[in-house]
Amino acid sequence: MPNLIDIRRRIRSVKSTQQITKAMKMVAASKLRRSQERVLAARPYARTLGATLASVAGRLPARDDGAPAHPLLAQREEKKVILVVVTGDKGLCGAFNTNVNRVAGGFLREKRAAGVEVSLVTLGRKAVDFWKRRTVPVLDARPGLFQRFGYETAAEVARSLAARFTGGEVDAVYVVHNEFRSVISQVVGTKRLLPIELGELGAAEGAGTDYLFEPGPDVILGRLLPRHVEFQLFRVLLESNAAENAARMTAMESATKNAGEMIDSLTLTYNRARQAKITKELIEIVSGAEALK
Amino acid sequence: MSAPGRLTLTVVTPERSVVERAACDAVSLPGELGELGILPGHTPLVSLLAVGRVVWTDAGRKTSVAVRGGFAEVADDSVRVLADLAAEKDAIDAAEAREELGAGDARRLAVVGQEQLDAVNADVAFAEAKLAVAQGG
Numbered sequence: 001m002p003n004l005i006d007i008r009r010r011i012r013s014v015k016s017t018q019q020i021t022k023a024m025k026m027v028a029a030s031k032l033r034r035s036q037e038r039v040l041a042a043r044p045y046a047r048t049l050g051a052t053l054a055s056v057a058g059r060l061p062a063r064d065d066g067a068p069a070h071p072l073l074a075q076r077e078e079k080k081v082i083l084v085v086v087t088g089d090k091g092l093c094g095a096f097n098t099n100v101n102r103v104a105g106g107f108l109r110e111k112r113a114a115g116v117e118v119s120l121v122t123l124g125r126k127a128v129d130f131w132k133r134r135t136v137p138v139l140d141a142r143p144g145l146f147q148r149f150g151y152e153t154a155a156e157v158a159r160s161l162a163a164r165f166t167g168g169e170v171d172a173v174y175v176v177h178n179e180f181r182s183v184i185s186q187v188v189g190t191k192r193l194l195p196i197e198l199g200e201l202g203a204a205e206g207a208g209t210d211y212l213f214e215p216g217p218d219v220i221l222g223r224l225l226p227r228h229v230e231f232q233l234f235r236v237l238l239e240s241n242a243a244e245n246a247a248r249m250t251a252m253e254s255a256t257k258n259a260g261e262m263i264d265s266l267t268l269t270y271n272r273a274r275q276a277k278i279t280k281e282l283i284e285i286v287s288g289a290e291a292l293k
Numbered sequence: 294m295s296a297p298g299r300l301t302l303t304v305v306t307p308e309r310s311v312v313e314r315a316a317c318d319a320v321s322l323p324g325e326l327g328e329l330g331i332l333p334g335h336t337p338l339v340s341l342l343a344v345g346r347v348v349w350t351d352a353g354r355k356t357s358v359a360v361r362g363g364f365a366e367v368a369d370d371s372v373r374v375l376a377d378l379a380a381e382k383d384a385i386d387a388a389e390a391r392e393e394l395g396a397g398d399a400r401r402l403a404v405v406g407q408e409q410l411d412a413v414n415a416d417v418a419f420a421e422a423k424l425a426v427a428q429g430g
Contacts, residue, residue: 042307212338220341
C-alpha cells in the first residue's frame with residue numbers, strides 16, 4: 001500500500017509546480033500582448049516602405065550592361081551563403097527553439113549536398129548554444145539578444161550582413177525563424193534576405209504613382225534598400241519574439257493542465273489509500289473485540 | 294483620401310507610429326536638400342529627410358515633432374514620414390535634450406573619421422530639434 005505521507009508530499013510538490021507554471025503562463029500572456037503590439041506598430045512603416053520602394057524600383061532606368069541598379073540587388077551564383085538562425089533566449093516554450101534548429105539543420109544538409117558552403121549567424125541564446133558545439137562556422141553569435149532589442153539592434157546585425165554580401169564574401173543570406181501565425185500556431189519558415197528581389201515588391205500598392213524624387217531615384221534607392229534589409233530583419237525579430245511568447249504561453253497552459261490532472265489522480269489514490277487504512281483499522285478493532293468475547 | 298484642400302500627415306518609425314492621420318493645412322519637412330513646404334495638391338514626391346523638425350499647421354495652429362533621418366512620401370494629399378527616430382512633445386525631456394546638446398562639443402573632440410563626426414552632428418541636430426519642439430510646440 002502506498003505511504004500516505006509520501007502521497008501527500010507528492011501532491012504538495014505538484015501543486016507548487018502548478019502554481020509556477022500558472023504564473024509563467026500569465027507572464028507569457030502579458031509579454032505576448034506587448035510583443036503583438038510591437039508587431040502591429042511596425043505595420044504602417046512596412047506598408048509605406050514597401051510601396052515607396054516598389055515605385056522607386058519601377059522608375060529606375062534599365063542599365064545597358066545588365067548590371068543591377070544597386071549592389072544589394074546583385075544575383076550571383078550561390079557558392080557561399082549565410083544562414084541567420086533566430087531562436088529565443090529561454091526554453092520552456094515547447095518545441096519552439098528545437099524546431100528552428102532542426103529546420104536549420106535540414107537547410108545545412110541540403111545546401112551542402114548542393115556544394116554550397118554555409119556559415120551561420122545565431123541570434124538568441126538557444127541558437128548560440130546549440131550551434132557553437134558543431135562543426136559549422138559561426139560568424140556572429142548574439143546570446144541574450146531578446147532581453148532588450150530595438151530597431152537599432154536589428155539594424156546593426158543587418159548592416160554587418162549587408163557588408164558581407166556587398167563585399168562578395170557571401171552570395172546570399174537566408175533567415176530561418178518562427179513566424180507568428182496565431183497564438184496557437186507558430187510555423188518555422190526560411191526566407192531569403194539578400195539579394196533583394198524587387199519583383200516581390202512590384203505588386204505592392206502605389207507602384208503606379210509617378211513620383212518626383214529629391215534627390216534622384218538612384219540616390220533614394222541607395223538609401224531605401226539598406227533600410228529595407230534592416231527593417232526585414234527587425235520584423236523577423238519582432239515576429240519571432242511574439243511567436244516565442246505565444247509558444248511559451250501554450251506550453252505553460254498545458255503544463256498547468258497536466259499538473260491539475262496529476263493532482264486529481266494523486267488525490268484519488270490518496271483518498272483510496274486513506275479509506276483502505278481506515279477499513280483495515282476497523283477490521284482490526286472489530287476482530288480484536290470479537291476475540292475478547 | 295482626405296477632404297479637398299486638406300492634407301493628412303502620418304509620421305511613423307519602425308518601432309511605433311508617432312502622428313496618425315493628422316489633418317492639416319500645410320506641412321513643412323526637413324528635406325535633405327533643404328526645407329520642403331507641402332500644401333494641398335502637391336505633386337507626388339519622395340524625398341530623403343535630414344535631421345530636423347516636421348511642422349504642420351492646422352487652422353493656424355502649429356505643431357511639430359523632431360525627426361532624425363528617413364524619408365517622406367507625398368501622394369494624393371497625404372504626407373507620410375518614415376523617420377528612423379521621432380519624438381513628439383510629450384516624449385521629450387527638455388533637460389535631457391539640453392544635456393545631449395551640451396555633450397556634443399566634448400564628443401566632437403573625441404571623434405575619429407568623418408563617419409563618427411556625422412553621427413555626432415546628427416545627434417546634436419536631433420537634440421536641437423527636440424529642444425525646439427519641447428519649447429515651441
